[in-house]
Amino acid sequence: MAIAKLAGGRQFQVEGNTSLLDAATSSGLRLPYSCRTGRCSTCKAKVLNGSTLPLFDETGLTSEERNEGWILTCARSAESDVELDIEDLGNIPIPAPKTLPCRISLLERLATDVIKVVLRLPPTAKFEFIPGQYVDVIGPGGIRRSYSLANSSFAEKTLELHIREVDGGAMSQYWFKQAKIDDLLRLNGPLGTFWLRDTTNIDIFFLATGTGIAPVKSMLEFIAHLPTEKKPSSVTVLWGGRKPDDFYLDVSRIAGGHNYIPVQSRAHEGLAGKQGYVQHVMLDLVSDWKNVAVYACGSDAMIHSAKKTLTEAGLPARQFYSDAFVCSARN
Numbered sequence: 001m002a003i004a005k006l007a008g009g010r011q012f013q014v015e016g017n018t019s020l021l022d023a024a025t026s027s028g029l030r031l032p033y034s035c036r037t038g039r040c041s042t043c044k045a046k047v048l049n050g051s052t053l054p055l056f057d058e059t060g061l062t063s064e065e066r067n068e069g070w071i072l073t074c075a076r077s078a079e080s081d082v083e084l085d086i087e088d089l090g091n092i093p094i095p096a097p098k099t100l101p102c103r104i105s106l107l108e109r110l111a112t113d114v115i116k117v118v119l120r121l122p123p124t125a126k127f128e129f130i131p132g133q134y135v136d137v138i139g140p141g142g143i144r145r146s147y148s149l150a151n152s153s154f155a156e157k158t159l160e161l162h163i164r165e166v167d168g169g170a171m172s173q174y175w176f177k178q179a180k181i182d183d184l185l186r187l188n189g190p191l192g193t194f195w196l197r198d199t200t201n202i203d204i205f206f207l208a209t210g211t212g213i214a215p216v217k218s219m220l221e222f223i224a225h226l227p228t229e230k231k232p233s234s235v236t237v238l239w240g241g242r243k244p245d246d247f248y249l250d251v252s253r254i255a256g257g258h259n260y261i262p263v264q265s266r267a268h269e270g271l272a273g274k275q276g277y278v279q280h281v282m283l284d285l286v287s288d289w290k291n292v293a294v295y296a297c298g299s300d301a302m303i304h305s306a307k308k309t310l311t312e313a314g315l316p317a318r319q320f321y322s323d324a325f326v327c328s329a330r331n
């Protein structure tokens with residue numbers, strides 16, 4: 001058994017082939033994570049001392065980062081006592097994930113390649129989540145895939161998902177060709193640490209591509225109910241897409257009085273907004289980065305480019321939060 005120590009002083013035990021992330025969670029610590037498959041790099045940590053053991057491929061790291069001593073806590077265990085430089089999320093109460101049965105109560109085509117799915121949980125089910133989190137849906141044959149929650153409250157005992165069709169995808173095949181109202185599935189969640197941090201007097205920027213707007217919708221609904229003293233100074237939503245029907249949601253309605261800018265990567269007649277990429281449009285909107293927080297969700301390519309572009313322009317890296325919709329299939 002090894003001891004892992006965080007830069008802030010907190011420590012936890014790591015046994016056998018348990019990942020550092022799972023060992024920390026079992027000890028009641030909260031470390032940032034999203035995909036848990038070594039692809040998104042949300043759980044990136046620098047090893048300050050000691051040695052770690054790879055459990056599976058760390059595709060979310062560049063070779064430069066590996067050489068500099070970065071690891072992914074979801075994909076590594078401890079070989080000796082280790083000291084890690086990573087943000088501990090503190091004592092924020094995070095609902096524990098659980099596995100529950102659910103039935104499909106709505107299937108609605110939002111765009112040629114996007115479907116809205118509403119899952120109904122049993123009337124007695126107790127389920128809590130923080131807006132921005134995701135669930136794993138376990139479908140036919142045990143296929144398990146991750147989807148962000150698009151609603152912000154569980155008052156109706158339902159969960160809303162926005163699902164994009166991936167060519168040849170196993171679960172896409174189910175959602176787009178076989179799924180029927182009342183189908184019985186299971187879900188595991190809530191999962192992930194993509195939620196709003198401090199909001200008071202912050203200029204919040206949401207960057208989304210495609211169905212990455214789902215958790216943004218959830219967080220916008222949450223912001224609408226914040227007490228006055230916790231309200232952000234400003235909220236701007238930049239939603240990127242390639243074709244007109246990628247903008248499948250009336251975000252201006254959800255965003256209330258906030259600033260909403262659709263951003264098209266290709267020119268199309270008759271659509272309002274800007275042309276280009278969300279991260280570049282954002283650069284033109286900010287001159288002082290001190291009170292800015294960025295929440296980016298959607299394609300891995302957008303998130304990598306946004307983090308690089310914005311931190312190079314002056315955004316402190318710790319003010320950039322993301323959830324990359326990487327492939328969630330387990331190898």
Ligand SMILES: Cc1cc2nc3c(=O)[nH]c(=O)nc-3n(C[C@H](O)[C@H](O)[C@H](O)COP(=O)(O)OP(=O)(O)OC[C@H]3O[C@@H](n4cnc5c(N)ncnc54)[C@H](O)[C@@H]3O)c2cc1C
Pocket residue numbers: 034035134145146147148149162163164165166167168169170171172173192211214323324325326327328329
């Ligand atoms: C934390 C998290 C949250 C997510 N939330 C959502 C969400 O709210 N809505 C949503 O539509 N999707 C979301 N995803 C992606 C989703 O979980 C699936 O990975 C995706 O829908 C593909 O599943 P599939 O079974 O159809 O394809 P698979 O059978 O898993 O894959 C088929 C092929 O497509 C490739 N592929 C798989 N996923 C992607 C991808 N995302 N981009 C590019 N290529 C891919 C695979 O490498 C494979 O070659 C999320 C992923 C993560 C990690």
Ligand code: FES
Pocket residue numbers: 032033034035036037038039040041042043044060072073074075
């Ligand atoms: S790479 Fe570890 S959580 Fe995504």
